[in-house]
Amino acid sequence: MRISIKEVTEGLKSIVGEEWVITERESMEGYLRDETPDAIRPKAAENLVLVKPSSTREVSEILRYANEMLVPVFPVGGRTGLVGGCVPIEDGIILSLERMNKIEVDVENLMAVAEAGATLGDLIKAADEAGLFFPLHPGDEGAQIGGLIATNAGGVRAVKYGVMRNYVKGVEIILPTGEILNLGGMLIKNNMGYDLMHLIIGSEGTLCVVTKAILKLYPRSRYSVTLILPFNKREDAIRAVPEILRSGVTPLAIEYVGLKELNAAANHLGEEWPVQSGDAQLLIILSGSSEDEVYSACERISEVAEKNNAGEALIAETHDEQERILKVRSNIYTALKRDMVDILDATVPMSRLLDLMIKIDELSKRYGAYLPVYGHAGDGNLHVHVMKENGEVPSYADDLKGEIYEATVSLGGVITGEHGVGRLRIKEFHRFLSEKERNLMREIKRVFDPNNILNPGKIFP
Numbered sequence: 001m002r003i004s005i006k007e008v009t010e011g012l013k014s015i016v017g018e019e020w021v022i023t024e025r026e027s028m029e030g031y032l033r034d035e036t037p038d039a040i041r042p043k044a045a046e047n048l049v050l051v052k053p054s055s056t057r058e059v060s061e062i063l064r065y066a067n068e069m070l071v072p073v074f075p076v077g078g079r080t081g082l083v084g085g086c087v088p089i090e091d092g093i094i095l096s097l098e099r100m101n102k103i104e105v106d107v108e109n110l111m112a113v114a115e116a117g118a119t120l121g122d123l124i125k126a127a128d129e130a131g132l133f134f135p136l137h138p139g140d141e142g143a144q145i146g147g148l149i150a151t152n153a154g155g156v157r158a159v160k161y162g163v164m165r166n167y168v169k170g171v172e173i174i175l176p177t178g179e180i181l182n183l184g185g186m187l188i189k190n191n192m193g194y195d196l197m198h199l200i201i202g203s204e205g206t207l208c209v210v211t212k213a214i215l216k217l218y219p220r221s222r223y224s225v226t227l228i229l230p231f232n233k234r235e236d237a238i239r240a241v242p243e244i245l246r247s248g249v250t251p252l253a254i255e256y257v258g259l260k261e262l263n264a265a266a267n268h269l270g271e272e273w274p275v276q277s278g279d280a281q282l283l284i285i286l287s288g289s290s291e292d293e294v295y296s297a298c299e300r301i302s303e304v305a306e307k308n309n310a311g312e313a314l315i316a317e318t319h320d321e322q323e324r325i326l327k328v329r330s331n332i333y334t335a336l337k338r339d340m341v342d343i344l345d346a347t348v349p350m351s352r353l354l355d356l357m358i359k360i361d362e363l364s365k366r367y368g369a370y371l372p373v374y375g376h377a378g379d380g381n382l383h384v385h386v387m388k389e390n391g392e393v394p395s396y397a398d399d400l401k402g403e404i405y406e407a408t409v410s411l412g413g414v415i416t417g418e419h420g421v422g423r424l425r426i427k428e429f430h431r432f433l434s435e436k437e438r439n440l441m442r443e444i445k446r447v448f449d450p451n452n453i454l455n456p457g458k459i460f461p
């Protein structure tokens with residue numbers, strides 16, 4: 001930094017006004033952390049200033065100023081990330097776009113134009129009010145559009161509509177120089193050279209700040225049901241997943257969860273999980289334009305389930321019932337968080353999911369560790385939790401994680417399919433990605449941000 005944080009504060013006040021520049025530590029507490037478990041969350045730096053601009057122009061001026069003065073800038077969204085990605089680990093500026101939260105729905109084009117500080121919950125509501133649907137659902141609706149793009153979020157409903165990348169059609173971004181770029185547009189097709197927009201998606205706040213996005217919406221499904229299929233053996237549940245997809249049915253979501261973890265989440269919310277048979281369960285969300293379509297899909301799934309020894313299914317039809325099920329599923333992480341060291345998001349080809357689970361069982365036995373495993377079975381994406389023992393981080397935690405990662409990669413997978421690299425996975429990023437790929441990425445970082453002011457210490461050491 002060329003100047004003191006006191007001088008930075010004055011510089012920011014001249015851009016956004018005194019009211020929107022915060023220096024008191026107590027008032028910025030919530031901006032110093034994300035949802036990463038306490039045991040491993042990186043520590044925030046000491047000398048920080050929080051700024052809340054209200055327009056693209058103000059964001060542009062902030063970045064130009066920070067770049068000239070070589071002040072690190074940490075873009076934050078809803079702070080729901082799980083790899084310390086937004087934590088301000090060096091002295092500098094915390095940049096929150098929460099005041100930039102407008103959403104306009106373009107019904108004709110089935111798209112929304114959303115400012116980066118709008119939350120996922122806001123977008124789902126705005127789409128619904130316009131008679132449309134934004135399906136993406138990572139567990140926490142407090143995540144913001146900027147954060148969802150920067151992490152290329154996935155979540156439970158990716159089987160049918162894909163991850164964030166599949167929704168983003170255009171972005172407005174600000175480079176560290178303060179230059180404003182509009183990439184993409186309300187277009188379905190666009191082949192104008194290298195696709196910079198897709199480079200920005202998943203760049204974790206290290207290349208630019210996203211201020212606005214054009215996002216694809218879908219017609220609201222007229223009918224939807226949620227099935228809970230109980231299995232006594234996990235192998236049966238996992239084997240059923242590709243068979244369901246091969247049967248020609250594409251559900252919104254296919255989640256694998258253990259009964260123990262579902263009960264923990266339900267207890268945490270003061271609810272009761274409705275299906276108490278079967279230690280291994282599949283939660284399947286189906287949607288369609290007619291009741292017949294949805295019920296004939298249910299029948300096909302029931303045939304596959306029966307063939308794979310499923311017990312009696314529960315079919316939730318009302319909106320409230322389905323929301324309650326999704327809420328319990330979304331709260332497994334929250335329920336387990338207090339006793340957790342880390343949440344992994346290993347991803348393998350769907351056909352290797354069972355192999356990965358068998359390997360995790362073997363590790364669980366060898367280390368004598370309780371390893372809750374659940375996740376987006378329809379995407380080959382598993383959340384494995386490393387838990388504390390007697391309230392402490394066990395000495396084997398890093399070795400165990402290393403073995404899970406090795407198994408994942410040897411099965412043709414990647415160590416992160418959702419949460420990204422952030423601060424926490426830098427070591428593994430270097431271990432499991434080729435030097436050539438890392439060097440190419442470093443060069444890209446240098447082209448966008450030669451002074452390394454944007455989210456320093458993330459992805460790269």
Ligand SMILES: Cc1cc2nc3c(=O)[nH]c(=O)nc-3n(C[C@H](O)[C@H](O)[C@H](O)COP(=O)(O)OP(=O)(O)OC[C@H]3O[C@@H](n4cnc5c(N)ncnc54)[C@H](O)[C@@H]3O)c2cc1C
Nearest residue numbers: 077078079080081085138139144146147150154155205210
């Ligand atoms: C209970 C729970 C369940 C979750 N389930 C899922 C899941 O199923 N799938 C999934 O993918 N994730 C999941 N997550 C993780 C998290 O919700 C997503 O990563 C989300 O996309 C983060 O958005 P955010 O706004 O909170 O970003 P933050 O956590 O604030 O930031 C994340 C990254 O984005 C960058 N960033 C934020 N805003 C901008 C911007 N405007 N411009 C540039 N960079 C920016 C930050 O610098 C940081 O690197 C879950 C989290 C929780 C707590």
